[in-house]
Amino acid sequence: MLLLLIIIIPLISSALSLLIQKKYLNPLGIIAAVSSFSEMLITFFIGKDVVEFGVYSFTSYLSVDSIGLVLMAILAISNFAASWYSGSYLKAEMKKEIIGFTRMKQYFTLLHLFIFAMFLAIITTNPIIMWISIEATTLSTAFLISFYNKPASMEAAWKYLIINSVGLLLGFFGTILFLYPVIASGNNEIINWHTLMSGASSFDPFIAKIAFIFILIGYGTKVGLAPMHTWLPDAHSKAPAPISALFSGVLLNVAFLAVLRFKSVIDISIGKSFSQELFIFFGVLSIVIAAFIIFIQKNYKRLLAYHSIEHMGIITLGFGFGGIASFAALLHLIYHSLAKSALFLLAGNIILKYSSTKMENVKGMIKTLPVTSVLFFIGFLALAGVPPFGIFVTEFTILSTGFQINPVITIIVLLSLVLVVAGIIKHVSEMIFGEPAQGISKGEAGINTVFPIVILIAILIFISFFIPAEMQSILHFATLNY
Amino acid sequence: MISGSPQILFFIVSMILGSVIFMHLSKRISTIIFFYFFQSVIVSGLLLDLSIEKASLFLILTAIATFAIKAVIAPYFFRRLIRRHQLNFSTSTYLNGPLTLVVLTLLTAFSYSHFFKPLCILAIENEKALLISVAMIFISLFLIINKKGAISQMIGILSLENAIVTFAYIAGLESGPALQIGILFDILVWVIIATVFASMLFKKFGSLDVNEMKNLKED
Numbered sequence: 267m268l269l270l271l272i273i274i275i276p277l278i279s280s281a282l283s284l285l286i287q288k289k290y291l292n293p294l295g296i297i298a299a300v301s302s303f304s305e306m307l308i309t310f311f312i313g314k315d316v317v318e319f320g321v322y323s324f325t326s327y328l329s330v331d332s333i334g335l336v337l338m339a340i341l342a343i344s345n346f347a348a349s350w351y352s353g354s355y356l357k358a359e360m361k362k363e364i365i366g367f368t369r370m371k372q373y374f375t376l377l378h379l380f381i382f383a384m385f386l387a388i389i390t391t392n393p394i395i396m397w398i399s400i401e402a403t404t405l406s407t408a409f410l411i412s413f414y415n416k417p418a419s420m421e422a423a424w425k426y427l428i429i430n431s432v433g434l435l436l437g438f439f440g441t442i443l444f445l446y447p448v449i450a451s452g453n454n455e456i457i458n459w460h461t462l463m464s465g466a467s468s469f470d471p472f473i474a475k476i477a478f479i480f481i482l483i484g485y486g487t488k489v490g491l492a493p494m495h496t497w498l499p500d501a502h503s504k505a506p507a508p509i510s511a512l513f514s515g516v517l518l519n520v521a522f523l524a525v526l527r528f529k530s531v532i533d534i535s536i537g538k539s540f541s542q543e544l545f546i547f548f549g550v551l552s553i554v555i556a557a558f559i560i561f562i563q564k565n566y567k568r569l570l571a572y573h574s575i576e577h578m579g580i581i582t583l584g585f586g587f588g589g590i591a592s593f594a595a596l597l598h599l600i601y602h603s604l605a606k607s608a609l610f611l612l613a614g615n616i617i618l619k620y621s622s623t624k625m626e627n628v629k630g631m632i633k634t635l636p637v638t639s640v641l642f643f644i645g646f647l648a649l650a651g652v653p654p655f656g657i658f659v660t661e662f663t664i665l666s667t668g669f670q671i672n673p674v675i676t677i678i679v680l681l682s683l684v685l686v687v688a689g690i691i692k693h694v695s696e697m698i699f700g701e702p703a704q705g706i707s708k709g710e711a712g713i714n715t716v717f718p719i720v721i722l723i724a725i726l727i728f729i730s731f732f733i734p735a736e737m738q739s740i741l742h743f744a745t746l747n748y
Numbered sequence: 749m750i751s752g753s754p755q756i757l758f759f760i761v762s763m764i765l766g767s768v769i770f771m772h773l774s775k776r777i778s779t780i781i782f783f784y785f786f787q788s789v790i791v792s793g794l795l796l797d798l799s800i801e802k803a804s805l806f807l808i809l810t811a812i813a814t815f816a817i818k819a820v821i822a823p824y825f826f827r828r829l830i831r832r833h834q835l836n837f838s839t840s841t842y843l844n845g846p847l848t849l850v851v852l853t854l855l856t857a858f859s860y861s862h863f864f865k866p867l868c869i870l871a872i873e874n875e876k877a878l879l880i881s882v883a884m885i886f887i888s889l890f891l892i893i894n895k896k897g898a899i900s901q902m903i904g905i906l907s908l909e910n911a912i913v914t915f916a917y918i919a920g921l922e923s924g925p926a927l928q929i930g931i932l933f934d935i936l937v938w939v940i941i942a943t944v945f946a947s948m949l950f951k952k953f954g955s956l957d958v959n960e961m962k963n964l965k966e967d
Contacts, residue, residue: 395930398930417952427942442919
């Protein structure tokens with residue numbers, strides 16, 4: 267029942283947001299905050315059951331297992347922070363006459379639909395419904411990328427729509443091929459992940475390989491893996507900051523969940539080595555390409571976007587190495603999600619203050635935005651893998667596993683990570699220190715544009731030092747097959 | 749019924765392939781829309797044939813919905829877009845005509861190569877038709893890449909979807925009718941959103957040539 271509720275709430279919230287009239291501005295933000303808080307509570311109760319019983323199901327159509335719970339929790343927390351932040355952020359933009367009320371209403375209506383699609387993609391047991399849901403995330407967010415109605419944002423939205431639609435159609439082709447063993451066996455029951463796995467051993471090896479390649483390229487486009495990543499920096503840099511936070515912190519991971527689900531099936535069919543080799547290839551390519559672009563980047567939102575490509579590469583690489591590296595990769599996914607959501611929201615504070623996404627226009631943040639700059643620095647240190655943050659441990663674990671499997675590749679990755687750290691220190695120190703331009707006022711936009719970010723950073727720091735036993739158990743079960 | 753007759757199926761699928769090839773060679777957007785309509789009518793016909801074979805009312809409704817969305821609504825939206833912005837001019841390509849034909853030949857040959865031969869176990873009696881549908885997938889993908897016009901790209905995506913549906917029909921890998929309705933709804937929403945976007949792009953850039961969009965490079 268709770269699973270049904272978690273997809274109904276965003277739908278109702280979307281409809282309510284659509285009905286709000288101009289004279290009632292605050293309810294849009296309140297609906298979003300209440301809705302996201304309810305979703306977080308529901309996730310908590312579902313989580314309790316998953317910890318106890320291993321799975322939580324509602325009929326045979328909706329179900330949450332350990333890995334699904336990890337994704338649900340990430341979505342619920344990031345959504346709560348982004349929704350809370352959105353109200354104040356958009357009001358500040360309205361005050362600056364960047365947007366009007368209609369845009370604000372459109373934003374919240376689409377935001378809830380986006381959240382609905384992501385929850386459905388995570389909890390559905392059917393691979394076709396998962397495909398429909400992930401395609402729905404593209405459709406619900408295209409107008410959020412073109413939100414500011416500028417030529418560059420229109421272009422980014424078009425690129426996003428076309429590239430992701432093509433990618434997802436290729437993923438759809440792969441999904442159809444995955445149905446083959448179940449349909450060939452005459453199994454007429456509803457197709458779900460369980461039946462796919464049951465029929466996996468009779469999967470023809472060639473078709474299995476072709477199917478997985480299409481899945482990896484198709485959903486990999488949405489994950490942002492190189493070389494299919496080209497839509498990602500444009501879309502992330504043009505969308506409103508809270509949407510970018512949800513893109514980077516959640517959407518990429520939801521698409522990655524689809525890849526992992528199919529990986530479990532193909533690993534039963536033809537063994538782990540085929541999918542692992544592909545994961546290592548795309549993982550390394552994403553890290554190396556992103557590392558070079560991060561170093562020469564001039565736009566801080568694009569910097570964050572390329573950083574996401576790099577981190578999705580690290581996560582993919584971890585699952586490619588397998589074993590303990592998979593555990594580390596899933597933990598890395600959580601850390602990255604929290605840190606990146608926080609950083610994109612902080613980027614929103616910087617945009618509100620400096621009205622620019624170019625790093626050359628952002629100087630002396632420590633004087634103009636003291637809280638934001640401290641949080642920004644902490645977030646970047648965490649993402650760079652500096653100890654004592656959790657990402658240091660996860661990267662160390664993935665790389666040490668990698669040294670045993672393929673030392674050459676691991677050294678290439680290590681060098682790329684050094685380049686990323688150098689790039690980050692260079693860019694972030696230039697933004698934080700120095701003298702701000704004349705006319706830039708001092709002070710944060712308000713408590714509501716800071717507090718949600720503080721919560722994300724606090725959770726990140728907490729689980730960097732202490733992982734509760736329940737969470738360890740969930741992570742362990744979630745990565746058992748990988 | 750049709751799938752039981754390899755020669756008829758081969759002929760029908762060849763016609764769908766022909767429609768994608770003509771989309772490549774056509775210069776007028778209205779002609780490309782017509783070939784998409786033609787292709788969609790055949791695909792709907794295949795689904796109708798399947799529904800009659802399985803004697804399923806739900807599948808008949810799915811076939812009718814496919815026809816309504818792909819052969820009526822989508823072409824209507826595209827034609828309205830053309831009329832509103834007077835876009836009935838020729839669509840340019842990155843490669844010229846002869847080179848495009850060379851690439852189409854290579855893609856078809858690649859689909860018929862030893863590499864994809866093992867896929868034929870999905871439809872042993874209809875292996876030629878199956879490989880043609882694989883060629884359709886690649887040629888539709890190439891349509892999206894090669895055409896500079898936004899409407900042509902949109903039709904390329906829809907043609908790719910038709911190619912995948914044709915493949916699934918030949919291989920007997922159709923999902924259930926409820927899921928097909930879900931997919932069709934997705935396509936309908938996609939068509940509406942994409943045409944609205946195309947209209948917005950025209951207002952912003954004064955053209956639907958994607959080469960005119962250079963703002964991201966300058967940003």
